Amino acid sequence: MTVGLNTQSSLSMKGEGYYSAKTAGAKNAIDKTQELLLNFLKSLPKQDILRIADFGSADGGTSQEMWFNIIDNIRSSGDDRQIEILYTDLASNDFSVLFRTMQGMQGDKKFAFQKEFPNVFVHGCGTGFHEQLMSNNSLSLGFSATAMHYVSERPCLIKDHVHMVGAKENERDLFKKQALKDWEKILLSRSKELISGGRFVCINFGIDEKGWYLGNTGGHNMFDNFTKHWKNLETKNIISKDEFINATFTQHYRTVEEFIKPFDDPNSEVSKSGLVLNSYKTMFTDCPYKIHYKKNKNTMTSQDYANTLIPTMRSWSETVFKTALQNRNDQEINKIVDDFYNSYQDEVSSNPDGHAMDYIHIVMDIEKK
Ligand SMILES: C[S@@+](CC[C@H](N)C(=O)[O-])C[C@H]1O[C@@H](n2cnc3c(N)ncnc32)[C@H](O)[C@@H]1O
Numbered sequence: 001m002t003v004g005l006n007t008q009s010s011l012s013m014k015g016e017g018y019y020s021a022k023t024a025g026a027k028n029a030i031d032k033t034q035e036l037l038l039n040f041l042k043s044l045p046k047q048d049i050l051r052i053a054d055f056g057s058a059d060g061g062t063s064q065e066m067w068f069n070i071i072d073n074i075r076s077s078g079d080d081r082q083i084e085i086l087y088t089d090l091a092s093n094d095f096s097v098l099f100r101t102m103q104g105m106q107g108d109k110k111f112a113f114q115k116e117f118p119n120v121f122v123h124g125c126g127t128g129f130h131e132q133l134m135s136n137n138s139l140s141l142g143f144s145a146t147a148m149h150y151v152s153e154r155p156c157l158i159k160d161h162v163h164m165v166g167a168k169e170n171e172r173d174l175f176k177k178q179a180l181k182d183w184e185k186i187l188l189s190r191s192k193e194l195i196s197g198g199r200f201v202c203i204n205f206g207i208d209e210k211g212w213y214l215g216n217t218g219g220h221n222m223f224d225n226f227t228k229h230w231k232n233l234e235t236k237n238i239i240s241k242d243e244f245i246n247a248t249f250t251q252h253y254r255t256v257e258e259f260i261k262p263f264d265d266p267n268s269e270v271s272k273s274g275l276v277l278n279s280y281k282t283m284f285t286d287c288p289y290k291i292h293y294k295k296n297k298n299t300m301t302s303q304d305y306a307n308t309l310i311p312t313m314r315s316w317s318e319t320v321f322k323t324a325l326q327n328r329n330d331q332e333i334n335k336i337v338d339d340f341y342n343s344y345q346d347e348v349s350s351n352p353d354g355h356a357m358d359y360i361h362i363v364m365d366i367e368k369k
Pocket of ligand 1: 023026027030055056057058059062063088089090093127128129130144145146147148150152316
């Protein structure tokens with residue numbers, strides 16, 4: 001039996017801080033946008049209270065150092081205004097890790113900005129970012145990293161692949177349509193929240209000019225590999241055909257054209273709402289585990305590399321495969337999912353050439369006029 005098309009559990013990151021601990025690349029991509037945000041902060045209209053939001057923050061660990069540095073910079077410039085920072089994610093997110101991290105009870109204590117700086121108020125919101133999450137005209141600076149490729153619902157299950165990047169054209173079109181509808185909703189919601197002159201900066205997974213995307217940057221294609229190893233389990237009758245199909249990522253990687261479409265038309269709802277796209281670019285971020293392995297080939301084995309690469313893939317993809325098996329007991333689910341990732345790990349171990357999880361982001365600077 002196929003599972004329902006839409007379930008929040010298949011979107012969540014692995015909890016208890018695992019996500020941040022295993023995703024150095026996502027953190028590197030965020031850190032690269034710090035300068036951009038600092039520049040925008042200078043030009044924001046001065047409000048009595050500076051309201052910031054981090055949409056789709058997961059456990060908050062990957063953006064923590066950047067927000068620490070930004071708040072430090074604000075305070076060093078003599079700006080002592082009250083700062084409210086709203087972390088948003090789905091209700092299924094592990095917010096308790098986030099709150100503990102910001103209070104210095106977990107993670108890297110030196111970046112626990114809520115503890116380090118007075119007048120900084122941390123809030124959490126468990127409603128999806130397709131909705132309006134803050135009151136009208138209240139948000140000065142919105143930020144989102146690596147989150148808005150999650151579509152609000154799967155328009156179909158993909159028959160022969162696990163991700164829309166490998167789906168048949170008719171399936172891909174359905175995802176594209178859903179993603180466009182969602183993008184417009186996201187933008188219209190941010191438009192309501194932003195003050196006039198406020199900024200929304202997002203770095204989203206997408207497809208660049210070369211057709212590259214996460215885990216597909218010239219070497220092996222990670223999503224094809226997920227598909228291959230998942231299919232092998234079906235071929236060996238370990239999972240059923242339905243369970244194969246159930247593992248459909250609730251994601252769409254938009255192209256640059258898809259991202260800018262609502263801004264291109266002056267009569268679109270988004271343009272009419274006052275949102276303007278100031279600039280955009282594509283951004284490549286090296287897989288940190290690949291770089292580490294390249295630098296340490298004398299002391300590291302290919303097995304060591306595989307042992308670091310697969311957990312980073314697992315941190316955000318595991319819930320999709322587990323949810324696909326939801327009619328089984330936990331023991332069975334864990335065994336099948338372990339076997340699945342182990343077989344991918346063995347492949348990397350036997351020949352690591354071309355295996356990596358490089359990141360491709362589309363960086364956008366959006367302003368509310
Ligand atoms: C890959 S993580 C990125 C986390 C962090 N921003 C980073 O860059 O490391 C994606 C996050 O988006 C969240 N997410 C997915 N759909 C969402 C939605 N509709 N509203 C809010 N958060 C969502 C997921 O729960 C997850 O925590």
